[in-house]
Amino acid sequence: MTDLARVRAAAERLQGHVRRTPLLSSPFLDEIAGRRVLVKAECLQHTGSFKFRGAWAALTALDQGIGSRGVLAYSSGNHAQGVALAARMLGLPAVVVMPADAPRLKIDNTRALGAEVVLYDRATEDRDAIGAALAEARGLTLVPPFDHPEVIAGQGSTGLEIAEQAAERGVTAADVIVCCGGGGFASGIALALEGSGLRVRTAEPAGFDDMARSLASGQVERNAALSGSICDAIVTPQPGKLTLPILQRLAGPGLVVTDDEALRAVALAFQRLKVVAEPGGAVALAAVLFRPAEIKGDTVICTLSGGNVDAEVFQRALQRQAVND
Amino acid sequence: MTDLARVRAAAERLQGHVRRTPLLSSPFLDEIAGRRVLVKAECLQHTGSFKFRGAWAALTALDQGIGSRGVLAYSSGNHAQGVALAARMLGLPAVVVMPADAPRLKIDNTRALGAEVVLYDRATEDRDAIGAALAEARGLTLVPPFDHPEVIAGQGSTGLEIAEQAAERGVTAADVIVCCGGGGFASGIALALEGSGLRVRTAEPAGFDDMARSLASGQVERNAALSGSICDAIVTPQPGKLTLPILQRLAGPGLVVTDDEALRAVALAFQRLKVVAEPGGAVALAAVLFRPAEIKGDTVICTLSGGNVDAEVFQRALQRQAVND
Known part of the structure; x- marks a missing residue:
């Protein structure tokens, strides 16, 4: 089980990296x-x-003999790039299984980070079967994107930093709104903040609010669709088996924003913070800016979880904001 | 005179702010x-x-009695916003003299930061005369954008941080490329790094390379034009009286990049660093990326000095990069 002690241990391994x-x-x-x-x-x-x-937390928790054979990750997204870079820094082989129709830039980036990319045809091939066969043949260890104790612990290191940085500003009680796909980031941060005055609340895009609905109903709720949000980085079918119980225990009610609100938050992060956010990484900021009545307190903290956005989508956000001004 | 001791004193006053x-x-x-x-x-x-x-360094160096009457700055640019916010945080009145045709957003921002904005007509009115009359009537103190000992010292605090952060990464010798208009930022950083293995070099846009030419010729060189670069934030007529001698003593040869290279650096900062740079703030990164033969050493450090860019110009940079890919 992942708990505060495991988050602290992961944060120690991450120190300096x-x-x-x-x-x-x-x-x-x-x-x-x-x-x-x-x-x-x-x-x-x-x-x-x-x-x-x-x-990094998952790879450094592997036994040396197991890790040296290599690790495996799916998807063209942020997790794959994280695994590729961590593996390269640790000198471990990494294989990333990606759909052949993934954006060329993402394929190139993952390769440039040192991973071996195995492409498959979404229409005719089964990703899991390809991954299982590779893992079997080469002795690779699968690193799941969120439902894994060490992955959750590693993401939780963010929460330890948030608590320290908030305290430096005199903030010891506040809602902490966290962008949520499968819930690895939110549950890790929730564990890191357990017992403090900071309380995690998830933020999701409308139509893909499985976590908010699961927290409300007390059981696993699935999304009707598997794609169709501009917040592609955080679209998952349902909460994780490990992440949901942690959030049921520690998180407040989930927040939900529209794609349009996410795009406006991307534009405001550009204009006011001078950072690049991807839509899925801006849903927590969107909740903070556009759903203030659902939040309490003088101060609110939110994550801006990622910035891997195509120039085209980013320009759409800037144009959307110009219309709104 | 500004020296390392004055930079350190300014950095101490900046601590926590x-x-x-x-x-x-x-x-x-x-x-x-x-x-x-x-x-x-x-x-x-x-x-x-x-x-x-x-x-902040200039305002906190004022005698209390003088400062409390208020401060005055010119321009719609980054300096005016810095003065407005520092004055508000210190509880001092601030007046900013801006051209009436400055972008509405910049006028609004400067007002929102608490400054009184005095507009003038560029065609028929004299900015300096308006400023002088205001200063005389109200006892305001002018805070110049670069040619001022405490302003230079304050900018130099960046250099102290650079030295510490570089040392943490094992870097003790490298060129430090700094975006340069009047030279306040570059000269302050040069003083902060004096005696270390880190050496400042200025970066400027082509056609507005007064500092590079002045450093080469050993005398004050002026730019032929006063506007016409996309790097508007760092277009100045000539080097400062205080800044040039510091850079003559401490800096290496100046670097010059094209507007197009600055735009490509903006796009690469978006794509690879996830930060928003304005073109004038990206000229040092442009020199690093596109003029590598003019730089020596295994490591190079550069400043990304500002991110106050309109959405339109930013989109132009992203489109320019797409063409280049």
């Missing part, structure tokens, strides 16, 4: 939100998202 | 530059540029 990302603020965002807003900018983490933390 | 901005890196930028690249991201400073440092 992870970036301590800044807690940003802007008087202009405070004004929109109607309270003080502190933004944990994990888009400035290695590979542009918090995912490097969990990948 | 300034952001210690991160020193970022990306393996993808290292590959383009052909060496290790470390980027001091001052776009993440309060008000989106390093200018807050010099403003």
Whole structure:
């Protein structure tokens, strides 16, 4: 089981390898939100998202003999890049299984980070079968994107930093809104903050609010669709088996924002914080800015969880904001 | 005279008020530059540029009685915003004289930061005369944008951070490329690094390379034009009286980049560092990426000095990069 002690142990292994990302603020965002807003900018983490933390924690928890045979990850997303870089830094082989129609830039980036990329055809091939066969043949260890004790612990290191950086600013009680896909980031941070005055609440895009609904109903709720949000980085079918119980125990009610609100938050992060957010990484900021009535307290903290966004989508966010001004 | 002791004193006054901005890196930028690249991201400073440092240093150096009457700054640019915020945080009145045709957003921002904005007509009115009359009537103290001992000392606090952050990464000798308008930022950093293995070199846009030419010729060289670069934040007519002698003594040869290279650096900072740079704030990174033959050493450090860029210009940079890919 993952608990605060395991989060602390992961944070110790991350020390000197992870970036301590800044807690940003802007008087202009405070004004929109109607309270003080502190933004944990994990888009400035290695590979542009918090995912490097969990990948490093999982890889450094492997027995040396097992790890040296190599690790395996799925997807073209932020997790794959986190695993690729952590493996390269640790001198371990990494294989990433990606759909052949993934954006060329993401395939190139994952390769450039030293991973072997295995492409498959989404229409005719089964990703899990390909991964299982590779793992079997080469003795690779699968590193899941969120439902894994050490991955959760690694993401939780963000929460330890948030608590320290908030305390430096005199903040010891506040809601901490966390971008949520499968819940690895949110549950890790919740464990890191257990017993403090800081309480995690998840933020998700509308239509993909499985975690908010699961927390409300007390059982696992699935999303009707598997794609169709601009917040692609945090679209998952349902909460994790490990992450949901942690959040049931520690988190407040989940928040939900529209794709349009996520895009406006991307534009405001550009204008007021000077950082690049991807839509899925901006849903927590969107909740802070556009759902203030659902949040209590003089201060709110949120994560800005990633910045791996195409230029086209980013320009759409800037144009959307111009219309809104 | 400004020296290392004055820089250290300014840094002490800034402690707890300034952001210690991160020193970022990306393996993808290292590959383009052909060496290790470390980027001091001052776009993440309060008000989106390093200018807050010099403003705070200048305002906190005033006698209490003089300061309480208020301070005066010119321009719609980064310096005005730095002065406005520093004055508000110190509870001092601030007046900013701006052209009436300045972008509405910049006027609004400066007002929102608590400054009184006095507009003038560029075609028919004389900015200096208006400022002088206001200063006389109200007992305001002018805070110049760069040619001022405490402003230089405040900007130099960036150099102390660079030295510490570089040492943490094992770097004790390297060129430090600094975006240069009047030279306040570059000369302050040069003083902070005096006697270390880190050497400042200025970066400027082509056609506005007065500092590079002045350093080469040993005398004050002026620019032929006063506007016409996309790097508007660092277009100045000639080097400062205080800044040039400091750079003559301490800096290496100046570097010059094209507007197009500055735009490409903006796009690469978006893509690889996840930060928002304005073109003038990206000229040092552009020199690092596109003029590698003019730089020596395994590692190079550069400033990313500001991120106050309009959405339109930013989109132009992203489109320019897409063409280049």
